[in-house]
Amino acid sequence: MKEFFKVTDLKSVLEYSSDFPRVKTEDILLDESFGRILAVSVNADVDLPDFARSTMDGYAVRASATFGTSEANPAYLTIKGTVPMGTSPAFSIGSDEVARISTGGMLPEGADSVVMIEHTEVIDRTTIEVYRSVAPGQHILEKGEDIPKGDVLVPKGKHLRPQETGLLAAFGKEAVTVYKKPVVGIISTGDEIVSVHETPTPGQIRDINIYTLSGMLRKAGAVPVSFGIVRDDFDDLFKTCTTAMAQSDMVLISGGSSVGTRDFTIDVLSALPESDILVHGISISPGKPTILAKSRNLAIWGLPGQVTSTMVVFEIVVKPFINHIGGLSLKNERNFKFSARLSRNIASAQGRMEYIRVRLNHKNGILWADPILGKSGLINTMVNADGLIEIGTNTEGLDKGVTVAVIPL
Amino acid sequence: MKEFFKVTDLKSVLEYSSDFPRVKTEDILLDESFGRILAVSVNADVDLPDFARSTMDGYAVRASATFGTSEANPAYLTIKGTVPMGTSPAFSIGSDEVARISTGGMLPEGADSVVMIEHTEVIDRTTIEVYRSVAPGQHILEKGEDIPKGDVLVPKGKHLRPQETGLLAAFGKEAVTVYKKPVVGIISTGDEIVSVHETPTPGQIRDINIYTLSGMLRKAGAVPVSFGIVRDDFDDLFKTCTTAMAQSDMVLISGGSSVGTRDFTIDVLSALPESDILVHGISISPGKPTILAKSRNLAIWGLPGQVTSTMVVFEIVVKPFINHIGGLSLKNERNFKFSARLSRNIASAQGRMEYIRVRLNHKNGILWADPILGKSGLINTMVNADGLIEIGTNTEGLDKGVTVAVIPL
Numbered sequence: 166m167k168e169f170f171k172v173t174d175l176k177s178v179l180e181y182s183s184d185f186p187r188v189k190t191e192d193i194l195l196d197e198s199f200g201r202i203l204a205v206s207v208n209a210d211v212d213l214p215d216f217a218r219s220t221m222d223g224y225a226v227r228a229s230a231t232f233g234t235s236e237a238n239p240a241y242l243t244i245k246g247t248v249p250m251g252t253s254p255a256f257s258i259g260s261d262e263v264a265r266i267s268t269g270g271m272l273p274e275g276a277d278s279v280v281m282i283e284h285t286e287v288i289d290r291t292t293i294e295v296y297r298s299v300a301p302g303q304h305i306l307e308k309g310e311d312i313p314k315g316d317v318l319v320p321k322g323k324h325l326r327p328q329e330t331g332l333l334a335a336f337g338k339e340a341v342t343v344y345k346k347p348v349v350g351i352i353s354t355g356d357e358i359v360s361v362h363e364t365p366t367p368g369q370i371r372d373i374n375i376y377t378l379s380g381m382l383r384k385a386g387a388v389p390v391s392f393g394i395v396r397d398d399f400d401d402l403f404k405t406c407t408t409a410m411a412q413s414d415m416v417l418i419s420g421g422s423s424v425g426t427r428d429f430t431i432d433v434l435s436a437l438p439e440s441d442i443l444v445h446g447i448s449i450s451p452g453k454p455t456i457l458a459k460s461r462n463l464a465i466w467g468l469p470g471q472v473t474s475t476m477v478v479f480e481i482v483v484k485p486f487i488n489h490i491g492g493l494s495l496k497n498e499r500n501f502k503f504s505a506r507l508s509r510n511i512a513s514a515q516g517r518m519e520y521i522r523v524r525l526n527h528k529n530g531i532l533w534a535d536p537i538l539g540k541s542g543l544i545n546t547m548v549n550a551d552g553l554i555e556i557g558t559n560t561e562g563l564d565k566g567v568t569v570a571v572i573p574l
Numbered sequence: 575m576k577e578f579f580k581v582t583d584l585k586s587v588l589e590y591s592s593d594f595p596r597v598k599t600e601d602i603l604l605d606e607s608f609g610r611i612l613a614v615s616v617n618a619d620v621d622l623p624d625f626a627r628s629t630m631d632g633y634a635v636r637a638s639a640t641f642g643t644s645e646a647n648p649a650y651l652t653i654k655g656t657v658p659m660g661t662s663p664a665f666s667i668g669s670d671e672v673a674r675i676s677t678g679g680m681l682p683e684g685a686d687s688v689v690m691i692e693h694t695e696v697i698d699r700t701t702i703e704v705y706r707s708v709a710p711g712q713h714i715l716e717k718g719e720d721i722p723k724g725d726v727l728v729p730k731g732k733h734l735r736p737q738e739t740g741l742l743a744a745f746g747k748e749a750v751t752v753y754k755k756p757v758v759g760i761i762s763t764g765d766e767i768v769s770v771h772e773t774p775t776p777g778q779i780r781d782i783n784i785y786t787l788s789g790m791l792r793k794a795g796a797v798p799v800s801f802g803i804v805r806d807d808f809d810d811l812f813k814t815c816t817t818a819m820a821q822s823d824m825v826l827i828s829g830g831s832s833v834g835t836r837d838f839t840i841d842v843l844s845a846l847p848e849s850d851i852l853v854h855g856i857s858i859s860p861g862k863p864t865i866l867a868k869s870r871n872l873a874i875w876g877l878p879g880q881v882t883s884t885m886v887v888f889e890i891v892v893k894p895f896i897n898h899i900g901g902l903s904l905k906n907e908r909n910f911k912f913s914a915r916l917s918r919n920i921a922s923a924q925g926r927m928e929y930i931r932v933r934l935n936h937k938n939g940i941l942w943a944d945p946i947l948g949k950s951g952l953i954n955t956m957v958n959a960d961g962l963i964e965i966g967t968n969t970e971g972l973d974k975g976v977t978v979a980v981i982p983l
Contacts, residue, residue: 199789200789215779218951220949250764250806250834251764251767251777252775252776253776269766269779270766306952325789326789327789327885328786328885329957330788331783331785332954332957335780337770338770355678356660357660361743361747366661367662367680368680370627371746373743374740375743376605376739377736379739380735383609384736397659424676470678472740476736501912501934527910532910540719543720544622544740547737547740548737548741550737573910
């Protein structure tokens with residue numbers, strides 16, 4: 166029987182991520198930048214807005230002219246003109262004057278606030294009554310009030326949501342420097358695996374992992390590249406691995422589950438140039454027989470064969486490495502697990518992190534996490550799952566009713 | 575002064591979504607289907623797995639041969655052979671026989687379970703000791719145990735996650751029928767708006783909404799198409815609107831915020847062929863001045879000009895329409911808001927739904943939602959926001975410490 170390998174705890178495995186370099190950067194059009202990771206911080210080179218703007222329809226006014234006014238005691242002010250949209254008003258206003266202004270219009274010189282149209286009455290062509298006092302700065306955005314010149318607009322390492330691309334657009338950043346999407350090669354192994362295009366004969370199954378891994382990689386912002394299915398043969402796997410490494414920023418070997426395949430994988434990983442087997446087994450369940458090797462600057466993973474184990478290992482272990490090499494700065498990234506209450510007791514073995522698939526259900530206004538039972542090889546358990554919950558290394562289990570953090574799947 | 579329009583409540587607005595037809599379907603490769611919406615339910619045409627498989631490394635056995643065994647009282651069984659991976663074993667086993675088997679191997683005839691290698695000892699080339707009894711079905715997946723023939727694999731209207739694409743691969747579905755991605759035209763309006771490529775002169779600002787809306791559309795599975803910036807002119811807007819409608823499944827008019835622009839928008843929408851103004855004002859804040867028109871079978875939206883209002887209206891009002899026309903079945907879709915505790919009191923006006931931007935912070939193991947204060951025209955409030963919380967129509971406000979559901983942004 167083979168020697169038992171010494172497993173590494175999850176935290177130590179994740180710390181290896183900083184051993185791997187980040188991918189290169191590229192300049193792309195802002196229009197194509199949604200979802201990408203900014204590689205160079207962008208600063209505000211002007212104030213936003215660059216002029217004081219109205220946030221209401223009404224009259225630009227000097228606030229002091231409205232002080233003390235009320236319905237019983239209105240102020241009578243003279244209409245100096247109308248602020249045209251999109252240009253600088255050609256006039257200024259004095260202490261008892263106003264100018265018609267629309268939302269977004271530029272305040273004329275002399276005005277420091279806007280009185281809403283609802284709080285005024287037109288008396289004649291040149292005069293309005295104002296019933297309500299406004300404070301200086303009211304119903305306007307001051308120059309630089311949104312973003313002052315010099316502020317960091319978006320920091321390096323931040324993933325660009327719609328609002329960040331909008332902010333960059335406001336400053337005319339037509340192009341941005343982002344990290345390239347990490348290219349991740351996937352090699353499927355195992356004598357029992359056939360492609361989706363083939364009809365399996367008895368004893369064979371189709372390659373599921375190439376699809377689940379490709380989808381998870383895309384979701385994580387990477388580009389999956391399949392290098393096909395390799396039989397249990399050292400030379401073939403070594404050759405395919407070398408090809409994949411030359412074209413990828415990371416390689417995943419989606420393991421056939423037989424002892425033979427696992428043996429080939431570790432042998433091949435050990436034989437790669439400047440190879441270092443960093444991890445041979447992780448104290449998590451499912452996913453224990455995971456291998457991480459470093460060859461030159463590249464991470465190469467030997468993933469467990471079972472579809473559910475592979476998905477859990479990807480989500481919990483591999484994804485943080487993709488985030489790292491892809492340039493994501495966790496400091497600038499904001500991820501929140503949502504919480505739910507556990508619907509039943511779960512026992513767990515100590516000495517390892519355990520990940521339990523759960524299905525979420527709203528009942529009486531509470532979000533419940535129902536553990537999904539069933540053997541770990543069943544893909545239907547992943548299809549029924551909405552997320553994973555974690556049971557810590559030194560925990561014997563979780564009690565019904567406790568609040569758990571849910572990692573969405 | 576203009577007549578006040580009668581606002582529609584949010585629920586009634588959302589009910590209009592079913593007035594609009596779903597987009598057409600298309601056949602695509604499974605490999606490209608991640609994130610798409612299935613248009614035709616797919617059933618299991620065979621059992622998965624299609625043969626009984628081992629889930630452990632060990633020995634295939636007839637369970638009854640192990641009954642009553644223990645370390646003190648092992649069973650001595652004869653090794654009949656080794657199950658090759660990926661083919662049907664050429665032998666069957668009798669009541670006192672076993673076969674070496676790897677995880678994923680096909681059970682030979684006569685076997686109904688697998689005894690783990692850890693619970694055995696090799697005595698000689700043909701004999702093993704078994705220390706532990708197994709039950710029939712233990713450490714194996716029975717034929718059809720994952721998905722029995724005839725089951726629905728993925729229902730129509732379901733959005734395809736990595737696990738659903740994996741499941742479809744297991745059944746050899748190389749191509750799937752999905753809904754096309756809805757094409758959504760965006761027209762920017764307003765005399766004060768210039769494109770990201772231009773340098774604004776005083777009084778002008780760059781078009782932010784085209785970027786925020788494009789990003790939100792992509793996130794919602796749609797294809798944004800920009801039809802440029804139109805000045806405040808009836809004929810130009812009418813013409814551009816007609817062009818956009820001919821090429822899109824829905825049109826968004828991203829409003830300039832001036833009274834003039836708003837007037838043009840409603841006039842143009844009223845003049846479109848077979849036009850019906852379904853909604854002119856919604857009782858939500860921000861976002862009240864939103865317009866929804868139907869022209870022939872198309873939804874055309876007049877969105878408020880301010881960037882924050884537009885984003886909120888998109889998320890709360892427009893997205894459900896995109897989901898509908900894009901084929902998403904809410905019945906099959908599983909969306910969960912996460913909950914947080916409110917960090918301070920918020921007052922709210924009655925008579926409308928109110929959406930408050932919040933920033934989430936973990937403190938003492940609790941996720942707190944901090945309301946983001948600041949004028950609604952400030953894009954920095956959206957950049958700082960992690961989500962929105964909703965305050966109901968008949969609520970005067972929310973108290974510090976209550977649990978709120980967070981809509982992620």
